[in-house]
Every structure is written in C-alpha cells, then in structure tokens.
Amino acid sequence: MLVWRRAELRLGMLARRRDAAALGLLLALAAAAFTAASLGASALTPHELVTALLDAADPRHVLLWQVRLPRVACGALVGAALGVAGVLVQTAVRNPLADPWLLGVSAGAGAAALLAIVAFPELPALVPAVAFAGGIAPVAVLLALSSGARARGPLRMVLTGVALQALCFAIVALILFFFADRAPAFAAFIVGSLASVGWEDVAIVAVPTALGFAAALVAARPLDVLLLDEASATSLGVAVRRARFGAAGLAALLAAGAVSVAGLVGFVGLVAPNALRLLAGPRHLLLLPLAALGGATLVMLADTVARAAAAPLELPVGALLAALGAPYFLYLIWKKIP
Amino acid sequence: MSAGLEASRVHLRHPRAGHDAVRDVSLALRPAEVVVLVGPNGAGKSTLLAALAGELAPRAGRVTLDGVDLARVPRSVRARRLARLPQEPACPEGLTVEQLVGFGRHPHRGAFAPLGPLDRRAIGDALTAFDLLELRQRAVETLSGGERRRAWLALVLAQEPEILLLDEPTAALDLRQRFELLALLARIHRERGLSLLVSLHDLEEAAVLAQRVAILHRGRLYEAAEPERALRPESLRDVFGVNARVEKEDGFLRVRVHGPATPLRSL
Numbered sequence: 017m018l019v020w021r022r023a024e025l026r027l028g029m030l031a032r033r034r035d036a037a038a039l040g041l042l043l044a045l046a047a048a049a050f051t052a053a054s055l056g057a058s059a060l061t062p063h064e065l066v067t068a069l070l071d072a073a074d075p076r077h078v079l080l081w082q083v084r085l086p087r088v089a090c091g092a093l094v095g096a097a098l099g100v101a102g103v104l105v106q107t108a109v110r111n112p113l114a115d116p117w118l119l120g121v122s123a124g125a126g127a128a129a130l131l132a133i134v135a136f137p138e139l140p141a142l143v144p145a146v147a148f149a150g151g152i153a154p155v156a157v158l159l160a161l162s163s164g165a166r167a168r169g170p171l172r173m174v175l176t177g178v179a180l181q182a183l184c185f186a187i188v189a190l191i192l193f194f195f196a197d198r199a200p201a202f203a204a205f206i207v208g209s210l211a212s213v214g215w216e217d218v219a220i221v222a223v224p225t226a227l228g229f230a231a232a233l234v235a236a237r238p239l240d241v242l243l244l245d246e247a248s249a250t251s252l253g254v255a256v257r258r259a260r261f262g263a264a265g266l267a268a269l270l271a272a273g274a275v276s277v278a279g280l281v282g283f284v285g286l287v288a289p290n291a292l293r294l295l296a297g298p299r300h301l302l303l304l305p306l307a308a309l310g311g312a313t314l315v316m317l318a319d320t321v322a323r324a325a326a327a328p329l330e331l332p333v334g335a336l337l338a339a340l341g342a343p344y345f346l347y348l349i350w351k352k353i354p
Numbered sequence: 355m356s357a358g359l360e361a362s363r364v365h366l367r368h369p370r371a372g373h374d375a376v377r378d379v380s381l382a383l384r385p386a387e388v389v390v391l392v393g394p395n396g397a398g399k400s401t402l403l404a405a406l407a408g409e410l411a412p413r414a415g416r417v418t419l420d421g422v423d424l425a426r427v428p429r430s431v432r433a434r435r436l437a438r439l440p441q442e443p444a445c446p447e448g449l450t451v452e453q454l455v456g457f458g459r460h461p462h463r464g465a466f467a468p469l470g471p472l473d474r475r476a477i478g479d480a481l482t483a484f485d486l487l488e489l490r491q492r493a494v495e496t497l498s499g500g501e502r503r504r505a506w507l508a509l510v511l512a513q514e515p516e517i518l519l520l521d522e523p524t525a526a527l528d529l530r531q532r533f534e535l536l537a538l539l540a541r542i543h544r545e546r547g548l549s550l551l552v553s554l555h556d557l558e559e560a561a562v563l564a565q566r567v568a569i570l571h572r573g574r575l576y577e578a579a580e581p582e583r584a585l586r587p588e589s590l591r592d593v594f595g596v597n598a599r600v601e602k603e604d605g606f607l608r609v610r611v612h613g614p615a616t617p618l619r620s621l
Contacts (some may be wrong), residue, residue, distance in 0.1 A: 112447075234465075234466075237460065237463075237465070238460075240457065241457055241460050243445065243446040243449075244443065244444065244445050244446075244457065245440060245442070245443050245444040245445075246409075247404065247407070247409055247438060247440035247443070248438075248439070248440060248443050248444075248506075248509075250407070250409045250438075251407055251433065251436075251437050251438040251440075251510070251513075252433050252437075252457060252458070252460045252461055252513070253429045253430045253432065253433030253434075253460065253461040254429075254460070255429060293447075293448060297448040297449065297450075298447065298448050298449055299449075299453065
C-alpha cells in the first residue's frame, strides 16, 4: 500500500514536472528571444530595446528590424526544424542516437544545396528543393540497408550514417576545391552560420518547418506505434516501411529548410529530443512540440553567444553547437550502446 | 469459404536468413480453436506465425482470413481481427505499462480520436486480466521479465482481436510464471472465445493448452492432431530426435525423455 502511495506521489510529481517543463521551455524561449534581440555587436537594455523597436526615428530601429530580428527568427525556426527533424529520424530508424546531421541528412542537403548554388547561381529559389532531394537520399539508403531486422543495432546505424556523411562531405570538399574563389561564403555554410540572414530567409525556413511540423503532429499516433518492434507495429495495422520513409522524408524536408538558410548546423536534433525525452517520455504528441521549443531556444541562445561573446568578431553558431553537442553525443554513446 | 485463419500450401522464405524456412504447409485455425505449434528450433514456427499475421508474404500458396486472401484485407481491418505477439517485442524507454497497453487500441481509433469509453474499458479489462493495475504507471523497462510479458499480452488483448498469435509466450518465464500464463491464456480463451495459435517449446505445456497440436519439422507440417495423438513416441523420435515415453497421469500428458534417439557424437 505504501509502495502504491509512493508511486502515486511520484506520478503526480512527474505530471507536474512535465507541465513545468513545457511552461519552463516557453519562458526560456521568450527569454532567449529577448536576449537574442538585445545582445550582439551593440548591446541594448530592455528599455532601449523596446524603444528602438517601436520608435521609427530611433537610429537603431532599422538595424533591429532588418538585421537582428530576422536573425533571431531564423535561429528559432532553424532550431525548431532541427529539433523536430531529430525526433523524426530517431523514430524512423528506432534509435535515439540518430540525428539529421549524424545520419548525413544535413550533409546530403548541404552538398545538394552547394551544387545548386554553383550550378544555377541565378536561381536561389531552387536551393531548398534541391537540398530536400539531397537530404532524403542518405536516409533512404540507410532505411533500405536496414530493412527487416538487419542493421538494427545502434552501432551499425551510426556507422552507416558516418559513411554516408563522409560521402556527402567528399562532394562538399570537391565543390570547395573547384570554386575556391567563393570559399569564404561556403565556409560559413559548412560550419553553419546565421550571419547574413534576412526576412526572405525567414520565409524560406518557415514554410518547410511549418509544413513538416504540422504533418508530424498529424501523424503523431502512428509515429508512436512505429517505436515498437516491426512485428508489433505491423500487427497493430501500421504500414511500417511506408511510415518510416514518411517520417524520414519529413525529417529531410525540415532539415533541408534549416540547411538552406543556416548551413550545416549539427547536433540540435540530437540534444533537444534526447534531453526532453527524459521529461516528456517517448510519445510524439508531447515530444514534438517540446523538441521544437527546445531546439529553437538552443539555437537562439547559441547564436546570441556567437554574436556577443567575441564582439565585434562573430563566431559561427554551428561550431558552438558542435562544441556543445559532441560531448553530449559521446555521453549518449557510452550510455546507450551496450 | 472457410471461417478462420488458414494457410494453404504455403512456402515461406526466412525473413533474415533468406532460405526456405517453411515448405508446403497447410494449417487452419478455426473460430475459438486453440492450436499449439511445436517443433525444434529452426523448424519454421516463427516464420509461419509471421506469415499468418500478414507480415510475411508467402512465396507460394495462400494465407486467408475467412476465405479472403490476407494480403487483400485492409491493414486496419486485419489489425482489428488479428493480433500477433512476437517472441522479442520491443518498446521505447519511458513508456508506461498503461501507455503500452493503450497502443492496442490504435486500430480501433480514428486518426484524431482521443481514447473513448470503449477504449478505456478495453485497456482496463486487459490490465485487470493480466493483474497489471498496480503496475500501470510503471515504465515498462523497470518491470521484471514476467511482468513485461504480461504487459505485452495485455496490449494484444486490448486490441480485442478474434485471433491471437503468440510466439513462445512462456520463453524467459520461470516455472510458476509459466503455469500462471497458461492458466491466463486458457481463461481468456474461455471467456472471450478467441482463437489462439501459440508456439511453445514445452510439449507438456502444449498438451495442457492445445485442442490440437501442430508439429513442424524442418519447415514441413509433420502432424496436426489432438495432443494425445500428435505427441507419440514416434513423432518425438522423428522430430525431436529423442527417445521418450508419453504417459497420461492425473489427466495430464507426461513426456518422459530418456535420451537422444541416436548416439551423440563424443564430446
């Protein structure tokens, strides 16, 4: 009886912890957005920020609206897209160690995007579509290889992703080699950076992010069933193969949007879902929004640090996130791979 | 047209190894019948169950549900009538018992429908049937092997199928848990009128549960008959390679294995 009471108490705490997590994340997101808008090459007090935003005569008004706000919005959207994409690839390959970056989705999208940029420089609108095709290719190969019960082990999956990623990076390196004159612009792309984004970039990332997120939420229940073993999911009436490819395709769409504006930002899709799964549990209806919030907060904060830490010099946000994400990845490897 | 689930002369390829695991097997599971599938390791039991669940398409022959080719039964319809519990089911970390059992309602719910009263009742009944009410908020990975097995059985029960396919449900259970599980299965069969097709390793357990025992041997159906007729010394020698006596004791079939039918290679 006592054990039962204690379990009930713990459960109540857990439920409250979940609500608190959701609320906390929302607050963190707002705080991060505020901080991100305030800090940078020139730091503003909250009062100054509000005045500058509202008063068109303020000398910083244009800077804020044309430079800093689109950047903050892009950071939030890129982070949300990558957080949701992380959940989706982890579900598609049934492995918490998956991440759009680690599986080569980002690298594939990036390689394709660079190809599109050098091949059709007059058609920038083409980039996201080509990036999507490039992003879905590695994960399609991975899913084809891991059909049935083969390649189910997390180790093989991660190593396959590494191999596919290496292939994509070889393509990137080739492009860099042949278009060395444009190397500086490409370097920012490869490390991942939000340095020169504008409102048009917000539009580019917002559309795939909104579409992908909405589709994932609609499919939340079948995605849950996909977390079971293949035989059980089939027995419950889910077309496992099709659903996996669908989840991977949505992840590629989200990652392609993010890559198109921010370049190869890594590890967000690994860190945000894995950290939040501890609080939210594995079910998608809760995990997807939390991963979106968490990813958005993470990228906005990282980008703020990137702008403010060594001002006026700017650090690439991708490098900062990798510095944060790689140790977390190591921790997960040692914890999850037996 | 025949009611129930039926395999007619199916040839099946092993999903991983790629060789022919089942050859020319015909087996029917009639409504409310209990059939136990036995056979040595590698005889094709799991492969046959996968095909009967519609997960594996036969290379030749047909699997039919009430006379309709199973591949042509819509997935959702199939999932409402037919459930299969694999040998080693897996679920993600952090899922509670109640949430896992709730997955059984997936085929019954509309895409956006929340759990309705029928769903809640089915989940509650399944939790009660497998004595899981006190464990329902526990994460599945924190359960013991026997509790975890019961949780998965509750999932397929909450699915409310007419036909239940269980792949070695007693594996990894201790002696008492095996008896409890068999008693639970017998009770579910009695109370709900389910058809059960269960693969088991233990022949005495098979005899307790089964109305018919189907013996698979090297991918072929050796025999399918009532337990006393199927489990004879000859069949045990042919299929399992052991010398054994089969006796009836207090209404239970006792299989006494004396040793290998052919001399073992020296070790």
